[in-house]
Amino acid sequence: MKNKLALLAFSAQKINRQHVQLVLVIVSLAMLVLGTGAPLMEGGVGK
Amino acid sequence: MILLSAIAAGLLVGLLTSHWRRHPYQSPEFINLWLVFVAFLPQLAVIYLPKARSQSSDWLVVGCLLASQLLLLGFAWLNRRIPGMPILICGVILNLAVMVVNRGFMPVSPQTASQLVSKNSLLDVQLGSRIGPKDILLRPDDTHFEWLADRFLTPAWFPHQAAFSLGDVFIAIGAFWMLAKPGFPVQFMNRGTQK
Numbered sequence: 098m099k100n101k102l103a104l105l106a107f108s109a110q111k112i113n114r115q116h117v118q119l120v121l122v123i124v125s126l127a128m129l130v131l132g133t134g135a136p137l138m139e140g141g142v143g144k
Numbered sequence: 145m146i147l148l149s150a151i152a153a154g155l156l157v158g159l160l161t162s163h164w165r166r167h168p169y170q171s172p173e174f175i176n177l178w179l180v181f182v183a184f185l186p187q188l189a190v191i192y193l194p195k196a197r198s199q200s201s202d203w204l205v206v207g208c209l210l211a212s213q214l215l216l217l218g219f220a221w222l223n224r225r226i227p228g229m230p231i232l233i234c235g236v237i238l239n240l241a242v243m244v245v246n247r248g249f250m251p252v253s254p255q256t257a258s259q260l261v262s263k264n265s266l267l268d269v270q271l272g273s274r275i276g277p278k279d280i281l282l283r284p285d286d287t288h289f290e291w292l293a294d295r296f297l298t299p300a301w302f303p304h305q306a307a308f309s310l311g312d313v314f315i316a317i318g319a320f321w322m323l324a325k326p327g328f329p330v331q332f333m334n335r336g337t338q339k
Contacts, residue, residue, distance in 0.1 A: 115168075122171040123151065123323075125180040130147040130319050132184050132216045133236040134312045135243065135250035135278040137294050138145065139260045139305035 145304040150316035154323030161324070172226045172322050176219060183215030191277040202274060206248030209278065213240055227325050232318025239311030242292035247272075249280035251287040252294040256307045259297055 162169040174180075186208035190200040200208075213236065220233050243250050257275060258266055275281045284290050294307040 115171075118173070119169075119171045121177060122174060123155065125174060125177055126151055126319055126322065127148060128180050128184045129216055129220065129232075130151065130315050132180075132187055133213055133220075133232075133239060134147045134308075134315050135239055135294065136146055136306045136308040136312050137250070137252050137257065137260060137276045137279045 146298060146302075146306050146308060147312065147316055147319065150320045151323060154320035157320075157324040172223075172228075174219075174223050174226070176222050179215060179219040179222070183212050183219060186212040202248075205274075210240075210244070210248060213243075226322055228318045228321030230318070231321060232315050235311040235314025235316075235318060237311075238292050238314060239309060242289045242309065242311070243278075245288040246282065246293075247280060249274060250278050250294050250309060251282040251290070252276075252279045252307055253284050253287070254281060256295055256297065257281060260305055260307060 158171075159169050189196055190205045190208045217233065217236050217240070220229055220236060223229050224233060239250065252275065254266065254271070257269075261275075269275050269281050271281055271283060271286075273281060279294060282293075284293075287293055292310055294309050294312075296308050296310075296313070298304065298306050298308070
């Protein structure tokens with residue numbers, strides 16, 4: 098158990114601020130384009 | 145899917161370019177990021193949640209769509225200095241313009257829609273009624289600003305077939321540019337210039 102916690106803490110230290118920022122940017126950009134774009138997809142009949 | 149493909153392609157180009165130039169990749173720095181999540185909520189409620197989508201009236205969907213897109217446009221405006229964002233803003237305005245004058249939805253012609261859905265399914269959709277989450281089936285003669293409607297089709301080799309508008313093109317280009325053109329670190333190493 099202790100070893101697993103230590104491994105988790107070590108892994109968390111590898112996630113630096115830039116990685117988190119990149120993920121946030123991609124997610125927000127995806128929401129921005131999905132929200133403002135209006136393509137009709139194949140098979141997209143019905144509400 | 146095509147819009148998300150632009151994001152994926154932009155990120156790939158940006159990462160490869162940074163790797164080639166031996167600079168760390170620097171993603172765009174948005175301000176007021178919370179506004180995107182708040183602005184997306186109305187669309188999430190009436191379009192992307194299955195139960196709510198089938199139970200929401202057209203008027204509710206139109207109201208939520210327009211409110212959401214105006215808020216997203218506001219976010220884009222606040223971040224207009226980011227390279228690529230002005231292009232995306234143009235796309236949003238084009239889409240908004242054609243949707244506002246066509247009952248709040250993106251118009252698509254029966255000819256275009258027939259390339260994406262089966263004829264039997266299309267027979268169940270009346271002219272002037274919704275087809276898809278954000279689209280309305282209208283004849284070109286009945287469409288205002290028809291040149292801004294969902295009138296373009298993805299190539300046959302593209303994995304996901306879709307109809308898209310000129311505004312979608314600008315949005316995709318803007319999103320691609322934002323991620324493909326990485327920012328460089330502000331400080332550069334001085335090479336022997338100090339005395």
